Amino acid sequence: MTDLLAFTASLVDIPSVSHNERAVADHLQSLLAPVPWLALTRLGDTLVARTDAGRPQRLVLAGHTDTVPPNGNETARVDGDVCWGLGSADMKAGVAVLAELARTVAEPAVDVTYVFYECEEVDSRFNGLERLFAERPDLVAGDAAVLAEPTGARIEAGCQGTMRIEVVLTGERAHSARPWLGRNAVHRLAPVLAAVAGWEGRRVTLDGCDFREALQAVVVSGGVAANVVPDRAVLTLNHRFAPDRTPEAAEAFVRSLVGDVDGFEVVDVAPAAPPALGHGLLTALARATGAPPRAKLGWTDVARFATRGVPATNFGPGDPNLAHSAGERVERHELETVHRVLRTLLDHGVEEHGVEEHGVEERHGAEEAADPPGKL
Amino acid sequence: MTDLLAFTASLVDIPSVSHNERAVADHLQSLLAPVPWLALTRLGDTLVARTDAGRPQRLVLAGHTDTVPPNGNETARVDGDVCWGLGSADMKAGVAVLAELARTVAEPAVDVTYVFYECEEVDSRFNGLERLFAERPDLVAGDAAVLAEPTGARIEAGCQGTMRIEVVLTGERAHSARPWLGRNAVHRLAPVLAAVAGWEGRRVTLDGCDFREALQAVVVSGGVAANVVPDRAVLTLNHRFAPDRTPEAAEAFVRSLVGDVDGFEVVDVAPAAPPALGHGLLTALARATGAPPRAKLGWTDVARFATRGVPATNFGPGDPNLAHSAGERVERHELETVHRVLRTLLDHGVEEHGVEEHGVEERHGAEEAADPPGKL
Numbered sequence: 001m002t003d004l005l006a007f008t009a010s011l012v013d014i015p016s017v018s019h020n021e022r023a024v025a026d027h028l029q030s031l032l033a034p035v036p037w038l039a040l041t042r043l044g045d046t047l048v049a050r051t052d053a054g055r056p057q058r059l060v061l062a063g064h065t066d067t068v069p070p071n072g073n074e075t076a077r078v079d080g081d082v083c084w085g086l087g088s089a090d091m092k093a094g095v096a097v098l099a100e101l102a103r104t105v106a107e108p109a110v111d112v113t114y115v116f117y118e119c120e121e122v123d124s125r126f127n128g129l130e131r132l133f134a135e136r137p138d139l140v141a142g143d144a145a146v147l148a149e150p151t152g153a154r155i156e157a158g159c160q161g162t163m164r165i166e167v168v169l170t171g172e173r174a175h176s177a178r179p180w181l182g183r184n185a186v187h188r189l190a191p192v193l194a195a196v197a198g199w200e201g202r203r204v205t206l207d208g209c210d211f212r213e214a215l216q217a218v219v220v221s222g223g224v225a226a227n228v229v230p231d232r233a234v235l236t237l238n239h240r241f242a243p244d245r246t247p248e249a250a251e252a253f254v255r256s257l258v259g260d261v262d263g264f265e266v267v268d269v270a271p272a273a274p275p276a277l278g279h280g281l282l283t284a285l286a287r288a289t290g291a292p293p294r295a296k297l298g299w300t301d302v303a304r305f306a307t308r309g310v311p312a313t314n315f316g317p318g319d320p321n322l323a324h325s326a327g328e329r330v331e332r333h334e335l336e337t338v339h340r341v342l343r344t345l346l347d348h349g350v351e352e353h354g355v356e357e358h359g360v361e362e363r364h365g366a367e368e369a370a371d372p373p374g375k376l
Numbered sequence: 377m378t379d380l381l382a383f384t385a386s387l388v389d390i391p392s393v394s395h396n397e398r399a400v401a402d403h404l405q406s407l408l409a410p411v412p413w414l415a416l417t418r419l420g421d422t423l424v425a426r427t428d429a430g431r432p433q434r435l436v437l438a439g440h441t442d443t444v445p446p447n448g449n450e451t452a453r454v455d456g457d458v459c460w461g462l463g464s465a466d467m468k469a470g471v472a473v474l475a476e477l478a479r480t481v482a483e484p485a486v487d488v489t490y491v492f493y494e495c496e497e498v499d500s501r502f503n504g505l506e507r508l509f510a511e512r513p514d515l516v517a518g519d520a521a522v523l524a525e526p527t528g529a530r531i532e533a534g535c536q537g538t539m540r541i542e543v544v545l546t547g548e549r550a551h552s553a554r555p556w557l558g559r560n561a562v563h564r565l566a567p568v569l570a571a572v573a574g575w576e577g578r579r580v581t582l583d584g585c586d587f588r589e590a591l592q593a594v595v596v597s598g599g600v601a602a603n604v605v606p607d608r609a610v611l612t613l614n615h616r617f618a619p620d621r622t623p624e625a626a627e628a629f630v631r632s633l634v635g636d637v638d639g640f641e642v643v644d645v646a647p648a649a650p651p652a653l654g655h656g657l658l659t660a661l662a663r664a665t666g667a668p669p670r671a672k673l674g675w676t677d678v679a680r681f682a683t684r685g686v687p688a689t690n691f692g693p694g695d696p697n698l699a700h701s702a703g704e705r706v707e708r709h710e711l712e713t714v715h716r717v718l719r720t721l722l723d724h725g726v727e728e729h730g731v732e733e734h735g736v737e738e739r740h741g742a743e744e745a746a747d748p749p750g751k752l
Contacts, residue, residue: 160553164602176592176614177536177674180577186593186611187573190566197563201556216552217562218602223595226540226614226644230594235562238552238602268602298553 002100004093004335005083011092012076012085018066019126021045021118025065028099028116035103038114041139046117046128048139049102057349058111059281060142060305061101061342062129063094063149063316064120071326081332089318093330094148097317097339101346109349110281113142120301129301133308144281145305146342150318153334153341155286155293157209157275157313158306160240162299163250167192167235168263169222174229182229186222189233192258193217196237199257204242207277209295211242215254234263240297243272243306273303276311280350285315288341315341378476380469380711381459387468388452388461394442395502397421397494401441404475404492411479414490417515422493422504424515425478433725434487435657436518436681437477437718438505439470439525439692440496447702457708465694469706470524473693473715477722485725486657489518496677505677509684520657521681522718526694529710529717531662531669533585533651533689534682536616538675539626540594543568543611544639550605558605562598565609568634569593572613575633580618583651585671587618591630610639616673619648619682649679652687656726661691664717691717 016024025045032038038049045065067087076085083093095116102114117128124130132140149156169189174182202213215237222233237258241250247269255264277286277293286293296302296314305312317334392400401421408414414425421441443463452461459469471492478490493504500506508516525532545565550558578589591613598609613634617626623645631640653662653669662669672678672690681688693710 162553162603175674176594177538177590177616179590179592184573184592186596187569189596190569190573193563193566194570197560197566212556214553214555216555216560216605218552218604218606219599220562220565220609221597221599223597223612226594226612227538228594229592233596236599236602240553298551 004096004100004339005078005081005332007096007100008088008093008330008335009076009078009083011096012083012088015074016065016067017069018119018122021065025116031099032102037106038102043132043136044118044128046132049114051108051112053107053111055109055111057281058113058142060113060115060140060145061098062115062117062145062147063091063098064117065095066119066121068121068324073326073328082329084329086328088330089150089328090323091149091316091318093318093335094150094316097335097342098148100339101342105343105346108346110346112346113140115140129304133304142310144279145310145312146285147300147302147312147314148316148338149300149314150316150320150323151314152319153317153337154291155289155313155315156296157207157277157293158243158273159296159298159300159302160211160242161247161250161272162270163239163241163247163266164268165237165239165254166263166265166267167237167258167261169233170262171229171231173224173231176227176229179229184229185233186230189220189235192235192261195257195259202242204244206243207275209275209293211295212297213242214240241272243274245272247271270299271303271307273306273312276313279311282311282313284350285341285345288344380472380476380715381454381457381708383472383476384464384469384706384711385452385454385459385461387472388459388464391450392441392443393445394495394498397441401492407475408478413482414478419508419512420494420504422508425490427484427488429483429487431485431487433657434489434518436489436491436516436521437474438491438493438521438523439467439474440493441471442495442497444497444700449702449704458705460705462704464706465526465704466699467525467692467694469694469711470526470692473711473718474524476715477718481719481722484722486722488722489516491516505680509680518686520655521686521688522661523676523678523688523690524692524714525676525690526692526696526699527690528695529693529713530667531665531689531691532672533583533653533669534619534649535672535674535676535678536587536618537623537626537648538646539615539617539623539642540644541613541615541630542639542641542643543613543634543637545609546638547605547607549600549607552603552605555605560605561609562606565596565611568611568637571633571635578618580620582619583653585651585669587671588673589618590616617648619650621648623647646675647679647683649682649688652689655687658687658689660726661717661721664720
């Protein structure tokens with residue numbers, strides 16, 4: 001079998017900072033073009049490879065080929081069973097596993113769509129997966145999807161929604177020697193911040209995964225001059241909400257929590273995705289991992305599938321906490337675990353295990369979970 | 377007698393935005409140079425005119441000649457008994473009264489030092505009065521001082537001190553989807569702002585004047601990015617403290633009020649000045665006005681005298697609330713009242729009235745008082 005660690009290193013050595021994925025897409029295309037059971041389509045620097053064996057179900061396996069900018073780690077270094085380098089964890093290891101499956105699993109039990117897409121690490125409007133949904137939805141259609149993002153080779157199911165809100169408080173200017181002639185907008189932040197800081201965070205368990213919501217003041221500004229009572233303060237909040245809430249419900253919650261303010265605007269929102277582990281393919285996947293699934297608290301592209309009604313989950317090699325860091329790396333055993341689990345799923349599909357409740361006895365709390373600092 | 381309103385208008389028509397007082401200083405110098413009882417000294421564009429009649433007491437009468445930048449009002453307009461225009465109230469009306477006294481009161485009962493100084497409306501390091509104290513303290517020595525700043529032709533005694541403080545709160549960054557892994561510095565503003573907003577303001581009566589302290593959050597900032605728990609927040613406070621407190625005592629008070637913070641720095645401080653109405657010359661002045669004195673809540677140059685041990689007060693024509701506004705103006709009756717009161721003081725000194733308690737039965741509360749939005 002292919003040395004997946006060496007394969008990962010070879011992909012790391014092809015620079016592919018966002019917007020510059022052509023070389024890596026060319027390379028993957030050259031690997032997959034000769035494979036007789038795959039139909040290839042390229043859209044920009046996004047590559048789609050599909051089997052068409054007439055199976056009753058289709059699974060989408062997706063990974064992005066771009067990386068964040070280098071941090072002194074643009075060259076791969078293999079040291080024993082560890083591959084270091086930019087994108088090793090996020091997510092050329094996942095891409096290596098998917099490409100390996102694509103070129104070796106000739107007769108999968110389910111039809112498979114492999115997606116290698118560009119521009120995940122930058123603004124949504126460049127996202128290759130989003131472009132496929134917009135321009136070629138037929139190419140990404142499926143019954144379930146797995147994103148091979150780094151999750152430490154265990155399922156991180158669904159994802160929480162995220163919402164950015166600007167709260168504005170107004171007042172009336174006055175000379176700071178006579179503040180009683182005005183109204184201080186910055187002082188009015190006090191009860192709002194107290195309400196936000198004091199909120200404990202709602203928790204909800206879905207498909208056995210513990211989601212933990214969050215609400216944070218991320219930016220604050222206000223003030224006119226050192227001798228003027230300020231008449232305007234702006235507070236930016238970031239709310240992470242569990243998949244049992246719609247963006248509308250999440251907004252209503254925050255609105256009621258902050259109380260009486262002069263401006264309340266949702267400036268950015270991305271919906272949550274349910275864990276969807278009740279779906280046969282994902283249930284089978286969860287069983288095959290042998291590790292209890294946990295909730296994904298940060299936002300990921302699984303939500304792009306979820307909003308199209310496609311159950312999706314995160315499952316890939318690499319420590320999510322190392323993503324985007326200079327010390328990014330991936331270990332051989334994670335690559336091989338993810339490969340083995342996905343291979344099992346492709347070889348046997350749902351039939352092997354049947355659809356049953358996945359038993360999760362011992363589950364780590366949300367405190368121990370971790371995800372990388374991504375764009376959202 | 378000179379038409380003081382017309383005289384004020386003629387001074388308004390000589391532009392003198394801060395750093396550009398040469399023409400107005402030249403003009404005043406040309407008016408006062410021929411006056412036989414005055415000795416003139418010029419330092420930069422600051423003009424000092426002193427009598428030297430061997431009186432036992434010396435009174436300093438001071439006014440600044442500069443204005444803030446124009447606001448469509450750079451030309452004087454006299455309409456009936458009102459003179460409109462830049463600097464009409466702040467404080468060419470006061471300068472007109474002082475210049476009129478300088479050239480007409482040949483034999484004052486006290487020796488008089490008239491000071492016409494530059495750069496009051498800008499940073500202290502340019503202030504002409506401060507420069508005199510530093511380079512020629514002999515020229516500004518005296519037993520008491522009156523600043524003819526606009527006070528509505530009534531005494532505004534002493535002034536409150538002012539202090540700018542930067543409070544820093546720190547935390548620990550984390551992804552905003554997992555805030556429990558960090559500590560939010562912006563959230564930590566809540567109790568500090570609540571303490572500041574909730575403080576009622578100490579009040580103290582000195583020499584019959586009601587001082588009312590203030591503490592305001594004037595600037596706030598914090599935040600790293602929309603998906604990062606912020607690790608630093610900075611809050612700028614402005615504290616106005618009554619003349620019975622030293623800057624050190626005022627700082628100690630604020631420090632105890634804000635409680636546990638990571639940084640607390642006094643970045644700017646100017647001490648208060650006591651009303652000093654117990655001093656014979658100022659008692660006589662207060663009696664002559666016929667109106668109850670009130671406290672000056674904003675900071676003024678009287679504090680420059682007070683820190684040198686010279687009792688000083690604010691007393692001049694013009695509504696302080698109109699200073700620095702496009703609608704700035706002064707009325708004839710205020711000019712004439714201030715002229716009459718100061719003339720009485722110069723003609724009779726302390727002897728006429730003796731030193732006795734100034735009786736103040738009816739006094740407006742601090743709420744009705746007003747002062748212009750100055751630099752401090």
